[in-house]
Each structure stands twice: as C-alpha cells, then as structure tokens.
Amino acid sequence: MLETQAAYADTAFSNGYEFTQGTGYTLPEYPFVAPPELVSGEVRRYPLVIVGGGIAGLSLACALAHQGVEALLLDEDNTVGVKGAASRGICYAQKTLEIFKRLGVYERIARKGVQWSVGRTFAGEDEVYSFDLRQQQTHSLSVEPPFINIQQFYIEGFLVEQIQALHRSRPCIDIRWSNRITAFEQNEAFATLSLTTPAGDYTLQADHVIDCTGSRSPFRAWCGASVTAKKGDDRWCIADVRFRDAPPVERHTWIEAPFNDNRAVWQHLMADGVWRIDYQMAPNCDPEQVSREDVVRARLNAQFKRELGEDECEIVWVGPYAYRSECLDGLRHGRVFFVGDSAHVVSPFGARGGNSGVQDADNLAWKLAAVLQGRASPGLLDSYSAERHEAAQQNVLVTNRTARFLRPADGAERLFRTAALGLARKHLFARQLVNTGRMSAPNTYSRSAACDKTGGIATQNVIFSWADGQPGELVDLLRWAGGQLLLLVFGALPASAARRLQALAGHSGLRCVQVLAPGQQPQAAEHVIDRQGHLRATCRVAGASASGWALLRPDSYVAATGQRLDTSLVRAVGAAIGLQEENA
C-alpha cells in the first residue's frame, strides 16, 4: 500500500445503504489462492482459525505472527476497507497506538495520520468553549500522542503488509482472501467450519475459532450467544469530504448546529486532507434520502454558508447509520472467542469501537500464544472474557451517557442540557457536563482471575535507559521479553533476594529485569536505569528508590505488584499463566 495519497475512484451515489459499501477510495486487492483442501479434498485440523480480516482480526493475526504462532485467517473478500454499513474508525487512542508500536506498524500510521490540538464546541451560533491540548498539562507519560486520526483501511493495509513480512521470515499466518464462512458447529473435540470460495467449497476443523467478523457476526446465532442490547433511534449520516481550500485543522463539534436543524455535527480531519463531517439526523429520517448527493451537498453548503462547487469540495464517502449498543454476555462460547464488533457494538463517541477491538485482540493474542506454546494453562483463556467483557461494559456505559446528552429525551433531559450549555459558556465546571464523547482510555480489570487486586491496570509506553545508557521504551522491553511475563524488580536487592531472582530468571515463561534508580548498583544480570522514575510510576510501585516488583504481561498490563520477592510473587505468576489457586 502506498504511503502517498490513496487514489480516489469516482464516488458512486446509489441512494441507499448499499452506498456505504463506498467506492470513494481505490483500495489494495489481494489475490485469491485456491486452498490446498480444494485439491486434496482432505479435512484438515487447524489449532487456530481467525474469521474476519478487519482491524481486530488483523491486529490479532499480527500479534500472533510476532510470536510465531501458526494461524489461519479467513476473510470474505479480497481487500481491506469500507465494506458493510457500520461507520469506519478514524481516531486511534494512545493505548491502541502503543499496541501498534509493538506490532511494528506505528511509524507508518504516525507518518500517514494527522494530529490536532485545538477543539471547539458550539451551540447555536456561539462557541461554548475551546481547548488547546498543547497548552493543557498532560499527565501522560507515554511516548505516543493522545490520538492520531487516520482512515481505518490504512491501518488494516499496514497490518496486512506487516503480517506478510513476518510470514516471509517465519511462516505462521496463512491469510486466505475470498474465503467466506457459511456454516459452523462445534463439539467436545473440535469445531467445523464450512467455507465457500471462488474456486469451490470446502470444510475445515479447528481447535480454537476467533470470531472477528464484526457487528453482523453469524457466530452469535451459531453459538446461541446471549446479547444485552439497547436500540436507540438516533440516526447520523457521515460525509467524508475533501476541500480545495481546507478549513483550519481543528476539531469542531456542534451540539446544536443552526445549519443542521439544531442537531449535532462533528467535523474532524484525517489523512489525505479528508474531513469527516458527521451529521445527526432526525430520528424518522429516510437513510436513502439523507445520503443522496444533492442532499449531502445542500448540508455542506448550509454549513459553509455558500455554494461549494464540485471542484472545491469532493465527496469521498457517504454513510448513513443508526446507533445501537450491544454487548455479548460472555465473550467465549466453547471454542469460539468473540473479538471486536462481533463481541460488542457501541455508538462511535470517544472512538471506543475500533480501539476496543484492537485492545481485545491484544488481550487475547498473548494468551493464545502462551497456551498453544505450552507456557500457560488453558484456563488462562477464560480470563479473556472476564477482562474484555468488563471493558466492553464500561464502553457501553460511557457511550450511552454521551448518546443521552446528544439526543436528550424531551422534557427534563433537554432542560438539563440547555442549563448545562448555558452554564458552560461562563463557568469552567459546567464544561465537564457537556458530553460530546469521552476518549477511549485503557480499561482496568477488576474481575479477572489472572490479575491480582494490586494489578489489572494498563501501563503506558514510558522511557528509561538501557544498562549501556541508550534510551529505551517499555515497548522495547516487552518485545525483548517476547511473549513471556516480565518481572520488573525495583531498587537494590539484598543478596538473598538476588539469589532468588537468579533462580526465577532461569524459568521459562518469565523474564526478569532489575530497575535501578540513578546511582544504584545492579545485583541482577539484566538491569535498566529508570532515570525519570517513569517505569516505577507507570507500574504503580511506590517510593523513589525503595524495593518492590511489578509483574507485567505481554499486553503491557500489570498483573500484580508487591514489595518482597516472596510467595505473593509466586502466586501472582501462577495466576497470570492461568493456574488456579489450590485452595480456591
């Protein structure tokens, strides 16, 4: 995929939901290769099959490729991009960017994507408030920015190429394009998948199936998965447009836009100078009508207060959609793991859809690798559902609150919104009530058997110094640990503790590193220097030079922390690899 601007195809206005198939971009096409089963007729058994090559499925496959885990990835078409009627992600949050760095695609995303710092919120003709992220004190210790805006298909394309590159050096991920699943069943011993391809149909068996097919997942019905859902009547229509004379690089949010019948409008920039303008529609609107070219252009003209010629405003993609929120009650059903939109669907406020899909994938990938490569007990896989279901419920809660602010019921709900907007113009505190979306943030895991009560928290990608003084990032340290647990031991060690650490370091599945404050002497073979104290801070280990430890998982979460290298550490390691407490 070219780093330069993607070529545009003519936008096909076809007056309906099918228009959201979108032909506004020319996307890469990947060749269909007839699966060997079609020739041999053999029904093969695969340890791991990922169904769906969207952002979640590709992130999972890429993480597995890094660890040399063999998997089959099945995708129903031969490209990445705007298939299906769901809105497509444009905003990637810090935690997700850190994961992309570990996967090796971050640099391309940062080069291609855009960042903004000025945001303005309007109601009526007035600005309610504005902010400049550069002037705000940031509490983030991460090397990565708070977010980057970029079209989702670019990330998917980068992931495909990264998987292919890893596959060339060590064959692991077999991507099968144009393989569509038509039937599924599972029993005690294996799952059976039926597939259709341009060259014929075939059947395969799998030990583990990862459903990344998205919001219309057929696996929900096949597995009899129960779903907690809430259907809203809020309708929106996206217009992705490119202007000859670009507006200022700022995020603009109208809660009540006079040019959109006092309904909400979002406007922000992504790569290639394309602006996403998202209009809230009337609940009873006709999706076909609101996405017709002349109607989209009329909205744009009203917004920019003049007739925009075709040469100065190019419509790249239009997609009407309705908000809904759905969450599976369990993310594992037998051999099937639900990841991304197939597990949960939320309204797009705060970019919690794509970001949580990538974080689901990152949570599951290391567990699958550890179990399939014999470093962890199969019971560890159940913690995926416990951890990511908690995250999904949190995302549902947060996005439903935003949805309620943006589409208040008549009566008291609208009254309080009017009151909050009125106050926000004058009073700082009331701005916090103006809810235009709360940016996706890493979730805390409080119900997981794999995390101690001292853990379950995400770290940030902080900087430190290697023993030779070279600068390093936590992501490098996690890469060095290579899918094993990473024990960071802070401060100076008494001789007995140093011996214990040495014994621990010999065990497979655990890498140990001593983290020194400047001036402290190392007692362990592997050590780094925490010059700024950021490693200690992000691991929530108290003090400046006092001893303590943090057990980090390959997904950069803290599994547990403690003070002494005693049985609490042994228990934490056991829990983090899925061993049940004997007396539990």
Place this chain on the structure above:
Amino acid sequence: MKSSLHFQDADAFYECLLDAHQGLGREQSELLNARLILILANQLGDTAVLKACIEAARAGQPD
C-alpha cells in the same frame, strides 16, 4: 447526606430563592432551577452525597 439543619439562615435562603423566580414564566423558572441544581451539585461534588440527595428528592414525590 445531611438531614439536620445546616442553613445559616433558612428563611433568608427560601426568600432569596422565591425572589429569583419572580416574574419568570414556567419555562424560565424550570431552566433557572436546572441551572441552580447543577451549580449547587458542583459545590457538593461528592458522588455518594449527590446520589443520596437525588434519592431523597425522589422519595418526596407524591404517589
């Protein structure tokens, strides 16, 4: 949530509140109340106290 008397001058507060609504139509009065609730809630801040206050107010509804 405090149930015992905390006003420095309850009568004066009550009078001040009624005065603020003088001359306002129903909608304006409702909006004033809504703004006032948000301002006062921010003075309290404490989630548990605010929740208890809302529950106490709901319990005051006639059946």
